[in-house]
Amino acid sequence: xxELTERxxxxxxxxxxxxxxxxxxxxxxxxxxxYNLDMSSATVRNEMAALTEYGLLRQPHTSAGRVPTEExxxxxxxxxIRSSDLPDTTRRMISHQFYQMRHxxxxxxxxxxxxxxxxxxxxxxxxxxxxxxxxxxxIELIATRGRQVLxxxxxxxxxxRQRILTLNEPVTQELLxxxxxxxxxxxxxxxxxxIRARAAQLNSLDEDVIGWVLQDMTQADSEIAGEVFLDGxxxxxxxxxxxxxxxxxxxxxxxxxxxxxxxxxxRSVMSNSVGGIQxxxxxxxxxxxxxxxxxxxxxxxxxxxxxxxxxxxxPLRMSYGRAISTVRFLxxxxxxxxxxxxxxxxxxxxxEDSL
Amino acid sequence: xxELTERxxxxxxxxxxxxxxxxxxxxxxxxxxxYNLDMSSATVRNEMAALTEYGLLRQPHTSAGRVPTEExxxxxxxxxIRSSDLPDTTRRMISHQFYQMRHxxxxxxxxxxxxxxxxxxxxxxxxxxxxxxxxxxxIELIATRGRQVLxxxxxxxxxxRQRILTLNEPVTQELLxxxxxxxxxxxxxxxxxxIRARAAQLNSLDEDVIGWVLQDMTQADSEIAGEVFLDGxxxxxxxxxxxxxxxxxxxxxxxxxxxxxxxxxxRSVMSNSVGGIQxxxxxxxxxxxxxxxxxxxxxxxxxxxxxxxxxxxxPLRMSYGRAISTVRFLxxxxxxxxxxxxxxxxxxxxxEDSL
DNA sequence: TTTAGCACTCGAAGGGTTAGAGTGCTAAAT
DNA sequence: ATTTAGCACTCTAACCCTTCGAGTGCTAAA
Numbered sequence: 001x002x003e004l005t006e007r008x009x010x011x012x013x014x015x016x017x018x019x020x021x022x023x024x025x026x027x028x029x030x031x032x033x034x035y036n037l038d039m040s041s042a043t044v045r046n047e048m049a050a051l052t053e054y055g056l057l058r059q060p061h062t063s064a065g066r067v068p069t070e071e072x073x074x075x076x077x078x079x080x081i082r083s084s085d086l087p088d089t090t091r092r093m094i095s096h097q098f099y100q101m102r103h104x105x106x107x108x109x110x111x112x113x114x115x116x117x118x119x120x121x122x123x124x125x126x127x128x129x130x131x132x133x134x135x136x137x138x139i140e141l142i143a144t145r146g147r148q149v150l151x152x153x154x155x156x157x158x159x160x161r162q163r164i165l166t167l168n169e170p171v172t173q174e175l176l177x178x179x180x181x182x183x184x185x186x187x188x189x190x191x192x193x194x195i196r197a198r199a200a201q202l203n204s205l206d207e208d209v210i211g212w213v214l215q216d217m218t219q220a221d222s223e224i225a226g227e228v229f230l231d232g233x234x235x236x237x238x239x240x241x242x243x244x245x246x247x248x249x250x251x252x253x254x255x256x257x258x259x260x261x262x263x264x265x266x267r268s269v270m271s272n273s274v275g276g277i278q279x280x281x282x283x284x285x286x287x288x289x290x291x292x293x294x295x296x297x298x299x300x301x302x303x304x305x306x307x308x309x310x311x312x313x314x315p316l317r318m319s320y321g322r323a324i325s326t327v328r329f330l331x332x333x334x335x336x337x338x339x340x341x342x343x344x345x346x347x348x349x350x351x352e353d354s355l
Numbered sequence: 356x357x358e359l360t361e362r363x364x365x366x367x368x369x370x371x372x373x374x375x376x377x378x379x380x381x382x383x384x385x386x387x388x389x390y391n392l393d394m395s396s397a398t399v400r401n402e403m404a405a406l407t408e409y410g411l412l413r414q415p416h417t418s419a420g421r422v423p424t425e426e427x428x429x430x431x432x433x434x435x436i437r438s439s440d441l442p443d444t445t446r447r448m449i450s451h452q453f454y455q456m457r458h459x460x461x462x463x464x465x466x467x468x469x470x471x472x473x474x475x476x477x478x479x480x481x482x483x484x485x486x487x488x489x490x491x492x493x494i495e496l497i498a499t500r501g502r503q504v505l506x507x508x509x510x511x512x513x514x515x516r517q518r519i520l521t522l523n524e525p526v527t528q529e530l531l532x533x534x535x536x537x538x539x540x541x542x543x544x545x546x547x548x549x550i551r552a553r554a555a556q557l558n559s560l561d562e563d564v565i566g567w568v569l570q571d572m573t574q575a576d577s578e579i580a581g582e583v584f585l586d587g588x589x590x591x592x593x594x595x596x597x598x599x600x601x602x603x604x605x606x607x608x609x610x611x612x613x614x615x616x617x618x619x620x621x622r623s624v625m626s627n628s629v630g631g632i633q634x635x636x637x638x639x640x641x642x643x644x645x646x647x648x649x650x651x652x653x654x655x656x657x658x659x660x661x662x663x664x665x666x667x668x669x670p671l672r673m674s675y676g677r678a679i680s681t682v683r684f685l686x687x688x689x690x691x692x693x694x695x696x697x698x699x700x701x702x703x704x705x706x707e708d709s710l
Numbered sequence: 711t712t713t714a715g716c717a718c719t720c721g722a723a724g725g726g727t728t729a730g731a732g733t734g735c736t737a738a739a740t
Numbered sequence: 741a742t743t744t745a746g747c748a749c750t751c752t753a754a755c756c757c758t759t760c761g762a763g764t765g766c767t768a769a770a
Contacts, residue, residue, distance in 0.1 A: 395712070395713050
């Protein structure tokens with residue numbers, strides 16, 4: 001990557017700053033007068049020409065001002081950005097809100113999406129915390145009607161899965177409770193493989209049930225992000241570059257389908273990373289539908305226990321500083337939420353590493 | 356409401372049909388040639404003038420064709436519409452999909468939203484089935500860490516609520532299980548009031564827990580529609596009347612905030628109702644943000660047991676026939692889903708009407 | 711009661727002009 | 741060796757004007 005002079009960096013920063021605010025190509029004279037630069041517009045013009053040469057700026061047409069290129073944004077994000085933290089009062093306020101929601105995971109995930117969207121003025125997405133490898137904590141079986149039974153699976157980490165299953169023959173609640181207790185005793189703390197290995201010596205009812213447990217846990221393991229909570233879509237549709245264009249709808253379809261989101265969320269190694277936070281600019285050549293968008297992604301949680309993804313989606317000219325600092329703050333906050341309210345027995349208590 | 360001649364009804368129907376397809380004001384000559392009418396354009400003009408007089412059509416400007424007014428749509432929906440059922444193959448296909456999803460309520464609610472959006476070519480919304488009055492089926496308490504306990508509440512009807520609660524002092528899993536069993540025995544099938552009434556003779560742990568149960572059930576009762584599942588937003592944003600206008604964003608904000616949706620879903624008595632299905636045209640004077648929108652709403656489930664709402668949101672010129680028939684079909688289908696897979700003990704087994 | 715004929719209206723579309731913001735280049739100034 | 745003033749040039753956005761044509765309402769004949 002080309003080394004710029006200090007002044008060039010300064011001017012690039014100003015152009016990006018101005019363009020993010022106005023969405024209008026920025027000219028040399030405007031820049032000088034708006035920011036009281038003590039150089040002439042001609043000097044700025046020369047520097048801009050250099051930056052254009054380097055591929056960091058471009059002109060929409062000959063007699064227009066400059067606009068940052070994707071490369072320009074990338075340079076800015078990776079080398080120039082000075083992301084200030086959120087103000088202390090704001091942080092305290094947000095923390096307080098989360099504290100009040102601490103009892104319900106879904107609620108605080110939703111809150112996270114809402115805060116993220118509001119603070120970054122863009123669309124936000126948050127996935128609930130999800131263990132990399134589901135470990136069983138508790139099985140519950142509840143008779144409903146005839147051969148149908150509601151199975152509730154509580155995983156270590158707090159995730160709860162429920163499913164209605166149909167047994168071969170009707171069973172009383174009492175038998176079901178005993179079965180659930182037995183299986184809970186037997187498989188507490190076990191992951192998919194361990195259950196599968198130890199599932200030999202079982203009577204028929206237990207076997208029947210554990211089959212469903214395995215199925216559900218397989219599903220849990222394969223889900224990277226079961227549900228994705230979105231918020232702030234209107235923030236992004238309000239941006240001038242998307243009003244009335246095809247792009248806005250395409251982007252919305254992306255968010256609606258969610259498969260691409262999972263794809264992206266799954267891909268943790270990305271081009272530009274700032275302190276654990278990934279910045280995806282203009283689809284990075286891979287996701288064509290995202291060409292007019294940027295995504296700031298973070299993750300939260302504890303790798304061994306449960307992790308989730310959170311991010312901000314906005315136009316190319318989004319405020320990266322604000323987005324990054326918000327994502328960073330919420331990332332640590334949500335990590336705290338996971339460890340504070342969902343932490344369970346230490347994982348060393350179970351498993352093969354019990355030395 | 357004014358009585359129209361058969362020919363006027365016919366022409367109104369044609370205008371609405373054509374406008375629904377093209378989104379362009381429809382003129383007399385176009386109408387005659389496009390539908391091979393055996394009358395002259397002048398005759399059509401006269402009838403159109405009459406319909407305009409009655410307030411069922413209007414002209415965007417003097418020398419333009421006619422466009423249906425909200426009143427026009429209302430007349431059409433309440434007196435003229437002939438909503439054909441979905442084709443048999445389609446119905447079977449959809450039913451089959453639902454059958455495969457029958458184990459997971461969230462999944463089939465999501466599927467319903469998806470099918471509804473696809474079939475009606477508009478945005479759709481579906482709320483999960485929700486009992487009008489929560490009745491307890493089962494309490495489960497699971498120790499997590501220290502004084503924190505995961506409480507899982509299973510309601511009759513299949514709804515499951517979970518919450519982390521903090522007790523006054525640490526309690527073993529065994530004690531918790533006993534407590535849960537005791538409370539389940541004592542309050543099974545009881546609603547909020549009954550629990551409150553019978554909650555006198557309890558020891559301290561039970562009392563502590565039952566307080567949280569009451570809180571959760573109160574919350575369950577007050578929720579009309581906890582979550583609203585949306586789909587097909589892009590269908591609606593693609594409509595020409597919304598490209599680039601403020602309206603689209605306003606509408607999206609409505610859907611995002613969901614409070615208005617609950618408001619609407621809660622208000623079951625509406626102006627135009629066709630076979631249990633409510634049609635809300637242009638906000639009906641009450642919801643200003645919805646002026647450029649129409650909503651076709653239905654409900655499903657069994658009033659005593661659990662009910663939900665489903666609906667379609669589209670532009671004023673949406674295809675009401677298609678929307679209504681889709682909503683109607685899904686309404687019965689989802690009702691079946693509720694009774695088939697979630698039905699519990701008959702409600703007469705419990706309560707004051709046990710004669 | 712229907713229809714042919716006609717004058718009239720008004721928005722959409724096309725074309726031409728203008729204004730001004732912005733550029734790059736050159737030559738003078740620092 | 742930079743920086744800056746000056747200037748010719750470019751190109752879009754905005755405006756105005758005209759034209760075109762679809763659609764109307766009215767009148768009079770069928």
